[in-house]
Structure formats: C-alpha cells, structure tokens
Amino acid sequence: MIQAKNIIVFLSNIVYLKKLKTQIMLYNEVKNFINGEFKSGSSNKIHTVISPLDGSELTTFNESTMEDLNEIITFAQKAQKAWQKVTLKERAQVFYKYKQLLEKNSEELTEIIYRENGKIHGEAKAEIDKAIELTEFACSLPQLVTGENMEVSKGVFCSSTRVGLGIVASIVPFNFPTMVPHWTIVNAIALGNAFILKPSEAVPVSSQYTAKLLKEAGLPDGLFNIINGTQTTVENICDHPAINAITFVGSTKVAKIVYQRASQNLKQVLALGGAKNHILLLPDAHPEMASSNIVASMSGCAGQRCMAAATLIAVGNCDAILNKLVDDALKIQCGTTLGAVISKAAKERIENYITEAEQQGAKIILDGRNTIVPGKENGFYVGPTIIDYATADMKIAKEEVFGPVLAIIRVNTIDEALAIENANPYGNACSVFTQSGGLANYVTENASAGMCGVNIGVPVPREPFGFGGWNESRFGSGDITGKSSIGFFTKEKKTTTKWNPEAGTNWMS
Numbered sequence: 001m002i003q004a005k006n007i008i009v010f011l012s013n014i015v016y017l018k019k020l021k022t023q024i025m026l027y028n029e030v031k032n033f034i035n036g037e038f039k040s041g042s043s044n045k046i047h048t049v050i051s052p053l054d055g056s057e058l059t060t061f062n063e064s065t066m067e068d069l070n071e072i073i074t075f076a077q078k079a080q081k082a083w084q085k086v087t088l089k090e091r092a093q094v095f096y097k098y099k100q101l102l103e104k105n106s107e108e109l110t111e112i113i114y115r116e117n118g119k120i121h122g123e124a125k126a127e128i129d130k131a132i133e134l135t136e137f138a139c140s141l142p143q144l145v146t147g148e149n150m151e152v153s154k155g156v157f158c159s160s161t162r163v164g165l166g167i168v169a170s171i172v173p174f175n176f177p178t179m180v181p182h183w184t185i186v187n188a189i190a191l192g193n194a195f196i197l198k199p200s201e202a203v204p205v206s207s208q209y210t211a212k213l214l215k216e217a218g219l220p221d222g223l224f225n226i227i228n229g230t231q232t233t234v235e236n237i238c239d240h241p242a243i244n245a246i247t248f249v250g251s252t253k254v255a256k257i258v259y260q261r262a263s264q265n266l267k268q269v270l271a272l273g274g275a276k277n278h279i280l281l282l283p284d285a286h287p288e289m290a291s292s293n294i295v296a297s298m299s300g301c302a303g304q305r306c307m308a309a310a311t312l313i314a315v316g317n318c319d320a321i322l323n324k325l326v327d328d329a330l331k332i333q334c335g336t337t338l339g340a341v342i343s344k345a346a347k348e349r350i351e352n353y354i355t356e357a358e359q360q361g362a363k364i365i366l367d368g369r370n371t372i373v374p375g376k377e378n379g380f381y382v383g384p385t386i387i388d389y390a391t392a393d394m395k396i397a398k399e400e401v402f403g404p405v406l407a408i409i410r411v412n413t414i415d416e417a418l419a420i421e422n423a424n425p426y427g428n429a430c431s432v433f434t435q436s437g438g439l440a441n442y443v444t445e446n447a448s449a450g451m452c453g454v455n456i457g458v459p460v461p462r463e464p465f466g467f468g469g470w471n472e473s474r475f476g477s478g479d480i481t482g483k484s485s486i487g488f489f490t491k492e493k494k495t496t497t498k499w500n501p502e503a504g505t506n507w508m509s
Helices: 002-024 066-084 088-104 105-119 121-139 178-191 205-216 230-239 252-264 287-303 319-330 342-359 412-421 436-445 484-489
Strands: 032-034 037-039 047-048 057-062 146-153 156-164 167-171 192-197 222-224 247-248 269-273 275-281 309-315 363-367 386-389 404-413 430-431 453-454 490-498
Touching: 032 066, 032 178, 032 205, 057 230, 066 156, 066 167, 066 192, 066 222, 066 230, 088 105, 088 121, 088 178, 088 205, 105 121, 105 205, 121 178, 167 178, 167 230, 167 436, 178 192, 178 205, 178 247, 178 484, 192 230, 205 222, 230 252, 247 252, 247 484, 252 269, 275 287, 275 412, 287 309, 287 319, 287 404, 287 430, 309 412, 319 386, 342 363, 342 386, 404 412, 412 436, 430 436, 436 453
Parallel strands: 167 192, 167 247, 192 222, 247 269, 275 309, 275 430, 309 404, 386 404, 430 453
Antiparallel strands: 032 037, 032 222, 047 057, 146 156, 156 490, 363 386
C-alpha cells in the first residue's frame, strides 16, 4: 500500500514537472495549421526547439503523420477550387492587408527570429522588411499576369491566361525563418494555389505568426497550411499525389534527393541547394568599400546564408586591403554585432573545418573558435574567422562551411581566379571588387554563377528580378522569386475562338 502511494506521488511529480517545464518555455506549443485552425501533430514523437542564443528551450512540437497531411489536403482541395474562381485582382487585396499587418507587427516578428534563429536584431528586422517587399510584389501581380490576346487570322482570335496549379508545398530551411517562406507563400497563393508550408524543425515559431496574420488579413481557410515534422514529413510531401508542385531550399545533398523523389512522382520541382560563393579582389579595389562589404558578406547572419562570401580570391598584391579587412573583422563582437550559429552541432562542424585547414598549412589570421559570450555561456557562437594562404584543393575552399569564415586564396591573374571559381560545383553567386569597368565586365561575363555582383558582397537581386543560382545550387528551371516565379506556380491555358463565319477560311482557320 505504501509503495503504491509512493508511486502515485512520484508519477504526480513527473506530471507537475512536465507542466512546469511547458509553462516556463517562452512560446506555446508549435502546432500544425489546418483549415484555419491550430492542431497538434498526431504523432506521439515530441521535438524540443532550442534557442541558439543561450541553449534554452523555447517550445515543443509533435511530429506530423501522413494522416495530418491528408487532412490538410482534404480542406486545401476544396478551398483552392473556390479560390481559383476569384479574380487575381481580388485575390491580391488580401495581401495589401497582410502587408500592413507585417508592418504593424514588425517588432514582435523580429524578436521571434532573434530568439529562435540567433540573429542579431538588425538582421532579423531585415528579414521582415524583405518579407514586406516580397508581399508588395505579390500585390503587383494583377499588373504582370495580364494574359495575351491576338487576332491570328481573319476573325480568329487566340488568347492565353494563367491559372493556379492546385496545391503547392514549400520546404524551407532554418537560416531565414520568415524571408525564405515568403519567397513562395505570397506569390503562390495570389496566383490561385492552396499552399502547404513545412518549416524547419529548428525554427518553427515564426510560421505560427505568419498563419495568424494571413488569417487576420482575410485569407480564406484552407489556403495556407503548416505541417511540422522532420525527414518523414518531407518524404510524405514528396510522395503525396495531390501536391502538384514543390519548392525546397537547403543543402545541395538534400535538394538533390527532394528533386529526384518529387519529380519521379511527376511533380513540378524547384530545389535550391548550397553554395560556395567566390569574391575576386583586385588590387585597384576601393579599400573602404571592398573591406566593409566583404566583412559584412562573410559575417552577416553568422555566415549562415547561401549568398555569404566564403572564398576570397586575391589577385596580385592586395595586402593593404586584406590588412584592412582583418582590422574591420576585429571590430565584430559576438552576441552584439554577430549572432549565434543554429546549433551545437553546427558550431562543432564549423570549427572542425577551421582546424583541418590549419593542419593542412593554411594560416589562421583571425580565429573564432571556442568563442564564449558572457551571460550566454550555453549559446552557440563562432567568432569571425579569416584564413589566409588556403589552396583550392582544401575542404575549407571547396565545401560549404555555413559559418562566419572566410578563406583567402592568392593568385596572380584574373584568369587563374576565374578558373578556381568555374571549377567549383556550385553556382549561386560571384562578386568582383575593382574600379575598372572593363575588368568587372570580364569577371561577370565569365563567372559560372547565376547572381553576380560588382563591388557588392551579397549580390541578391531585388524584386522583380528573381533569386536563383546555377549548377548544383539549383535543380529545376526558373527562379523562385520575381517574375520567373509566375511560370512556376501557374499553368497556361490557350483559347482559340471564331465567331464570324463571313470572315472566310484559310489554312490557319
């Protein structure tokens, strides 16, 4: 009897501790968003979300199952059929209201990104600003998707219109919890589709607020949905026959898998992978402009972006600029002007790259290993790191490190530099720093990259120009944003009509 009573007390304490743990977490449980309502995933597998700032537990979520996805599909199919009958001009009105809500709630949304991703506040705020810009582009779609009409023969007219694909899904990464989802959410829905978002399991909180604001803006239930999970959830999305198109953003390794699996299931797929971006530094570059831009490109978002400067190829004698670059990097302070990396595993992986480069003969000019931020001792930080005298065959110069690390390779000519840039398997970005227009043109014309910059460290195109790389940085056709995205999220319908029998006939009619 006494033992039974003790067991009951023990179990009661466990329940109490679990409740207490939930109560002290910063955010409520993350849930799926299905037909306008938040619902827990139906699996018993629970994931805990950790803040990279200090290692604290932010929230939890239940893994989703195929049953959860099926439920989303059921409501999404019905909602999309009704939504497609609404004119594009009317659909866009929702996003005018949504843009206002993003602006109104910008401060709160910024704080969420800061907490769950580890970025500094300025970088988190920039994400919200970019989401607003992407929403503005969606509002402009009625002026861009106007169709065509032509009299192709006497009395015979051909017209074209674009209609939504049906149900589309986006699988997004941890590094931009708000911006990257908005690459697809607003355009895809405005163009007449129902949408399923699979957030990164590392940063699922931001998407909860996206759902709330879209609902508040008046988006009909069933058009925007969230499903939380890990690899199994991604596989379910790739396999589900009712999903017509998928976009993916993440590593090249996974991008290939998603592209192959989903395209084999006859889906339209655009999968954006990793990068190893090169910056060519020429001796005539403006010292201030070059140094500040390269340092910002290398360290911004803790280097966790596919447009980060990863390898600097110094052509000729650039020592004066390189010395200034180191001085500027020394001014960066972890926890203040440099955010955390996403996890302990990421920190260890990045530091292993640095150690291996050092063992292979590269010179560590600025070492960010073993960085600890006072007051955030359990956070995951890597300080700005500059590695000189790297060679093109080192892993640090070939593989995506995804941290605030810059490897410097020294060469004698532009052609040597371009040969190194062209040989890398990726093709996201390439920039050149020079004051010579002729040399800048030579580099941009010969670089094997989809996005090039001149005296710009992060050459991300702005709307209406699309975001998209080449080679193993992209699988599928078109770009994920801008005008190019219209073709991805719609299909074209052509109609040929003739009403006038007096017009006569010829071989065309």
